[in-house]
Amino acid sequence: MSHEVFNWQINRKMTYWYPEHRPRRQFAGVFDINKCIACQTCSLACKTTWTSGKGQELMFWNSVETKPWGSYPTGWDVKALSLLGPQKWGADEYVGATVFEAAPKGERVLQYQPEDMDWCNVNLGEDECSGMIEKGAYLKIPHAVWFFYLQRICNHCTYPACLAACPRGAIYKRPEDGVVLIDQKNCNGHRECMKACPYKRIFFNVVTGTSEKCIACYPSLESGKSNRCFETCIGKIRLQGWINTPEKAQEDNPVDFLVHIRKVALPLYPQFGTEPNIYYIPPKQADPVFLRQMFGPGVDKAIATYKNAKDDPELLGLLLLQGSSDRIIERFKVKDGTAIGYTAKGAEIVRVPLKEPLYVRPYKDVALDVFRHNVT
Amino acid sequence: MQRKIIFPILTVLLLLWYCTPEASAQKKEVKILPEKIVSKFQSGVLQLTDPTSSLWLNLPANTVKLIPQDVQEPKLAQPAITSLKVRSVNNGTWIAFHIEWEDATEDFNLRADRYSDGVAVEFPLNPKQPPDHRMGSEKEPIHLLLWKASQQKAKEGTSFLALNYPNRWSDYSPYELPGSAVSPARAADIKNLLPAVALGNPIVPGTAPVVEEIYAETWNKVLVQEDQDAKGKGTWKDGRWYVVIARPLFTPDPQDAPLDGGSSYVSFACWDGVKANQGPRKMVTEGWLALEIGK
Numbered sequence A: 001m002s003h004e005v006f007n008w009q010i011n012r013k014m015t016y017w018y019p020e021h022r023p024r025r026q027f028a029g030v031f032d033i034n035k036c037i038a039c040q041t042c043s044l045a046c047k048t049t050w051t052s053g054k055g056q057e058l059m060f061w062n063s064v065e066t067k068p069w070g071s072y073p074t075g076w077d078v079k080a081l082s083l084l085g086p087q088k089w090g091a092d093e094y095v096g097a098t099v100f101e102a103a104p105k106g107e108r109v110l111q112y113q114p115e116d117m118d119w120c121n122v123n124l125g126e127d128e129c130s131g132m133i134e135k136g137a138y139l140k141i142p143h144a145v146w147f148f149y150l151q152r153i154c155n156h157c158t159y160p161a162c163l164a165a166c167p168r169g170a171i172y173k174r175p176e177d178g179v180v181l182i183d184q185k186n187c188n189g190h191r192e193c194m195k196a197c198p199y200k201r202i203f204f205n206v207v208t209g210t211s212e213k214c215i216a217c218y219p220s221l222e223s224g225k226s227n228r229c230f231e232t233c234i235g236k237i238r239l240q241g242w243i244n245t246p247e248k249a250q251e252d253n254p255v256d257f258l259v260h261i262r263k264v265a266l267p268l269y270p271q272f273g274t275e276p277n278i279y280y281i282p283p284k285q286a287d288p289v290f291l292r293q294m295f296g297p298g299v300d301k302a303i304a305t306y307k308n309a310k311d312d313p314e315l316l317g318l319l320l321l322q323g324s325s326d327r328i329i330e331r332f333k334v335k336d337g338t339a340i341g342y343t344a345k346g347a348e349i350v351r352v353p354l355k356e357p358l359y360v361r362p363y364k365d366v367a368l369d370v371f372r373h374n375v376t
Numbered sequence B: 001m002q003r004k005i006i007f008p009i010l011t012v013l014l015l016l017w018y019c020t021p022e023a024s025a026q027k028k029e030v031k032i033l034p035e036k037i038v039s040k041f042q043s044g045v046l047q048l049t050d051p052t053s054s055l056w057l058n059l060p061a062n063t064v065k066l067i068p069q070d071v072q073e074p075k076l077a078q079p080a081i082t083s084l085k086v087r088s089v090n091n092g093t094w095i096a097f098h099i100e101w102e103d104a105t106e107d108f109n110l111r112a113d114r115y116s117d118g119v120a121v122e123f124p125l126n127p128k129q130p131p132d133h134r135m136g137s138e139k140e141p142i143h144l145l146l147w148k149a150s151q152q153k154a155k156e157g158t159s160f161l162a163l164n165y166p167n168r169w170s171d172y173s174p175y176e177l178p179g180s181a182v183s184p185a186r187a188a189d190i191k192n193l194l195p196a197v198a199l200g201n202p203i204v205p206g207t208a209p210v211v212e213e214i215y216a217e218t219w220n221k222v223l224v225q226e227d228q229d230a231k232g233k234g235t236w237k238d239g240r241w242y243v244v245i246a247r248p249l250f251t252p253d254p255q256d257a258p259l260d261g262g263s264s265y266v267s268f269a270c271w272d273g274v275k276a277n278q279g280p281r282k283m284v285t286e287g288w289l290a291l292e293i294g295k
């Protein structure tokens, strides 16, 4: 069965297995690729919290891969993109086919069967740059030879391919927060979801015989706290919140501000058509052609806006609020050189200055009658 | 006058709706094939433990043709196992089906890219009026007996973790190291780390019976039954599967198809693991075969 739904990321109607049914609010995240140091703290925070059980040895619901060569599971993006064929953007919309529209007869989603070995090399291609560094090369932006880190969790898509593909109806999207879950009681281990997810964020557990995936740390989400991978991020690259559709965007909602107002954060491979809800601030040093394929035609503008953050106090303030609290910042304000994060009800969570205060102590401590020397 | 106009309009609208994908998906197709399976009466205990026994192989067999499942997505694109040899006996309280087919590979392993061989015997809950034979239809359920090679292997003690990853390391495995007994508290912790196990998902390898009884009322309503009475065993030998599936002719379970009336219908489905057959990607009979239960 196919239904007509609207996908704002490709700015057009498309077909989907079920009718359009958006949750009351949608969990979303913004990852600033520019700030990631690939420390993998996020990957391990997730691993120790959720996937330390038997049969989960090869599972990383959160992983960080080096682009252009790295991938986990191996080759997931290259395989999905070549299967989909040329992906063309028109002036205002995506004119190519989505994974739903390109599904062959008898299938619900365009898909492929990954190999078990694909999950065996979690950090394949780490820190490998795009090419050889020529003699005489010098630093310029974008870099002549580049790499960047891509942080990945399940996108808790608005139109999940995994959910569409499950013949048992064992995958559901929670109406209260849009989190996509596999019902572990009813999953029959068919792995249709694993084949269908173009981002390959479904994992098979050989001990339980069921498929498993990122659960968006829903117990902490329900109590207003950030997910493990957001909370523990060393580089403070992650911002968690709720996203509205563009026509309902609210300027003081951090995710809406970055995605809809400043348009500095973009979805990964929007052309797949699943309307993924993790958004990325593209890396300014990488090849724009590569980035356009990944994040769509908005890349150049997003990078220009990002580079201008120093003259955009609201954007700068919000970027500084990223990773500043373990609570979910649902509203924000920038005032008098300070960015302030609030709960949905307006209670202050955190405030950060736009400029780090600088204190200069006098050379002589009069009270103690000593000079302040650095004697080490 | 008004009535005369409204009635044809309604008829046209109804016809139009009938042609929509939704309506055609709901259209049930009941097909009764000319073949008949006769379950021979045989007093005494039925041979359920050795499917390669000559007690079975000397019985007359029906050849049952299979076609790819092609009504519900995901469909089976390429044909796999195209025919089964079926034999049946009953002893007045139990009925057993012996199913034999050619399969060059024995597929029982489970991991991301491995699928299991399997076979299913299906009956309508209402023996007088069978529904669509593939998964029943709303309020017209079917009763499925599913045998899977993976479940049998797991029941026999195969660990798919050890089989596929003999050198794995699990951080919490020290609690299970030989010589250090697992305390009940620790056992509960270990179980909770396996959500499907903690929730009692009947699919978990090693916990499900070798032959699983399923109740289905359309493709979206497939339930593993609470009462599991079926038995069975499969043996793969020289490129052929020999599987016996048995059940009581009558049980008080309202989800079981009654077979004590002497006749009903039966259909079959088969999965070839090496061809990634799984779930709806299966070979099925084209319709129901009449089932005559000898007394």
Ligand code: SF4
Binding pocket: A153, A154, A155, A156, A157, A159, A160, A161, A162, A163, A180, A196, A197, A198, A199, A200, A201, A202, A213, A274
């Ligand atoms: S990223 Fe994949 S697993 Fe996650 S919701 Fe989307 S389709 Fe499903």
Ligand code: SF4
Binding pocket: A035, A036, A037, A038, A039, A040, A041, A042, A043, A064, A151, A232, A233, A234, A235, A236, A237
């Ligand atoms: S914890 Fe943050 S900085 Fe470290 S790898 Fe993960 S996303 Fe990057």
